[in-house]
Amino acid sequence: MPDPHVVTTKQAPPAEVRWAIVGTGDISRTVAPDFAAIPGARRAAVLSRSLQKARTFSEEFDFGRAFDDLDTLLTDPEIDAVYIATPHALHAPMALRAITAGKHVLVEKPIGVNAVEARKIAEAAQGQGVFAMEAMWMKFNPSFRSFIAQAHAGRIGDIRAVRGYFGLPFATEDSTRWSAERSSSTLLDQGIYPVTLALELLGKPSGIIADGLVRADGVDVTEHVTLRYDGGRFAHLAASMVQFIEPTASASGTSGWMTIPAPFMAASQYAIHIMDGTLNGTVFSSPEISRFDREGNGYVPMFRAVTEAIRRGETEHEWHPLRASIDVFDVLDGIRSAMAASQSVHDH
Known part of the structure; x- marks a missing residue:
């Protein structure tokens, strides 16, 4: 077909x-x-x-x-x-x-x-x-593709939670990252990676909770987000261009969890922690590591x-059709709306 x-x-x-x-x-x-x-x-x-x-x-x-x-x-x-x-x-x-x-x-x-x-x-x-x-x-990175495939194959059971962070301070004020006229945005520049990760693993959410810091000119500089899913599943995401937020990621399931080291969108390895029947030290101390070669600058x-x-x-x-980009943007727009509502509450 x-x-x-x-x-x-x-x-x-x-x-x-x-x-x-x-x-x-x-x-x-x-x-x-x-x-x-x-x-x-x-x-x-x-x-x-x-x-x-x-x-x-x-x-x-x-x-x-x-x-x-x-x-x-x-x-x-x-x-x-x-x-x-x-x-x-x-x-x-x-x-x-x-x-x-x-x-x-x-x-x-x-x-x-x-x-x-x-x-x-x-x-x-x-x-x-x-x-x-x-x-x-990121979606073409062999390590990331393997991570997603292993998660969907049930290696950690039913996926219940996703975490993705990407915070790095960018202090150059004359950079295009800080320009409202050029639509600069931490959410669009950095937060898009954690959101893409969440949708790859859990699909589109049923609800969005978000807050953060937005400058007077409208440029968002930090956000922390919870995407809500049916059955108590969730994704917790954060991004910033004014502070470090450890740029790692993980997926957690009913029989273990998987982690991607920093920077998760360009990593060349990941680890799988699987509980082997009893909760003993091996689930913490002996993860299964998968490594991949990096080609060029990635x-x-x-x-x-x-x-x-x-x-x-x-x-x-097929790995990143336009429908996937639109789905991510529907969530990004929802995050901005949720942040605006949170800012309004703060202001009052």
């Missing part, structure tokens, strides 16, 4: 995928070297607001031509796909322009700033018959999977 998430493109699939990177910030500099390790992917172009920055980036990472105008890049027939790594507020507008131009798109997370934008991208990509995906690299598995999907003529990847 065909996978419902795999859709065939209206276009003839390319023999190789000619990639352009849009944006030359820190994330682009981190992921650019990993493109070199992808069979069937050609580093074709880079775009920046500054042509000189684009040229410097292209020379450093061997990305071919340099552009400083998005429309010029998008009308170029020598480019098949664009990886968009700009500030949050530009993700959806740029993705929609690229899709309209017939380009395949991989959008750095978050795919937009709310569920409305995520749905617009999904609808546009379906209409144009091009590949579109949010670059949630983005190789995602870029390889997306490039292969495009070459097969698919418009989504």
Whole structure:
């Protein structure tokens, strides 16, 4: 039976995928070297607001031509796909322009700033018959994929609780992380990982409790969240860009628990603690450790999977379809609403 998430493109699939990177910030500099390790992917172009920055980036990472105008890049027939790594507020507008131009798109997370934008991208990509995906690299990490598979296979029994934290202080005030105009948000930048983890393990929640710290300009800087599920199951999540909150994760079940070390979204190992009939020391002292090799800076598995999907003529990847991004955003929007309600109570 065909996978419902795999859709065939209206276009003839390319023999190789000619990639352009849009944006030359820190994330682009981190992921650019990993493109070199992808069979069937050609580093074709880079775009920046500054042509000189684009040229410097292209020379450093061997990305071919340099552009400083998005429309010029998008009308170029020598480019098949664009990886968009700009500030949050530009993700959806740029993705929609690229899709309209017939380009395949991989959008750095978050795919937009709310569920409305995520749905617009999904609808546009379906209409144009091009590949579109949010670059949630965690879901392509071999260690993370194994962790999720083992949990769903019942290794720790029935999953009852999930925990995911990601707090790291970012003190540079002139960073795009602190810009209300650019839709900066701890929830969108860091909290999206714990939320994605929770939905992978427990699905969408029946209720949301959330609170945190929000600046006067609307930029959220810390949040702690409880997702409620039927039968007393729950997920406890937290994120911050002003303090450390141990960036680890766990899943707990009726016969044991599993842990991922820091940083959990990029870890290369995890541990399974299983109770072997009696509650003795082994459940604590002798966990089963699974280890995996890291490829490049960690983005190789995602870029390889997306490039292969495009070459097969698919418009989504089954490991992270657009429906999954929309589901996560429905929860993110719910968290923001719950935080706003909590802030209102505090104010009064």
